[in-house]
Amino acid sequence: MIEFKHVSKTYPNGTQGLRKVNLTIEKGEFVVIVGLSGAGKSTLLRSINRLNEITEGEILIKGQSITRARGKQLLHMRRDIGMIFQNFNLVKRSSVLKNVLSGRVGYHSTLRTVLGLWPKKDVALAMSALDRVNIQEKAYSRADELSGGQQQRVSIARALAQEATIILADEPVASLDPVTTIQVLDDLQRVNKELGITTIVNLHSVDLAKKYATRLIGIRSGEVVFDGTADQASDETFDQIYNRDSQKEGSEASKA
């Protein structure tokens, strides 16, 4: 349902973020992307919803080209894709409920959303999204009163209220402690399983990647160098992804 066809990205300064990537990600997969810092994980993830514009090739979602989409069509395609960020991207001074309702902006006129005139149905949807990630009781708290893990749950609820069928999570647990990390990844896994939401996550930790991924994609220097299940990924596979043979980047690999 998500297809990368010969996708490359060259940044304006000449850096190659992606090189001729070909991938097909099926509905309901839980894909984890791993690779060294600077390998191109964020570039790959963000090219799916065009937060990053690719410079070659094409990306199709459910058979439609998001690369060529414009105006309303692009808006509708983006509405289908929820995004989870490392820093949560919440409006800190707003309530949790308002933050979750912001997932509905793509469905209504600007005036209506600016005035906060949310239909009852949307409020019910937002409350049930909060319930799914077990923080409904925080609905009327200010977002910045919540812990990091709770804030990340709010951002998952926002993607659910958006009725996204795809969730992109760019280093969603990088700012969280180990216990909270597991809770947030468990939440993502649960909504993936229960709602069949296709989930693509960038992670630094190999152990977490192996634990959660139904499919692992390893990238190195903008190229896909591994694509398979966690069981298929051997120590040698990770050596290759993390360039551990190379003396030049060996010290960087050991940090990863």
Ligand SMILES: Nc1ncnc2c1ncn2[C@@H]1O[C@H](COP(=O)(O)OP(=O)(O)OP(=O)(O)O)[C@@H](O)[C@H]1O
């Ligand atoms: N806006 C930009 N302009 C120029 N080069 C960029 C830009 N954004 C990323 N890059 C470069 O593209 C390459 C891939 O970066 P990307 O952020 O996708 O890597 P990453 O694997 O997500 O790294 P990290 O794990 O550190 O987030 C790197 O060499 C990076 O320096």
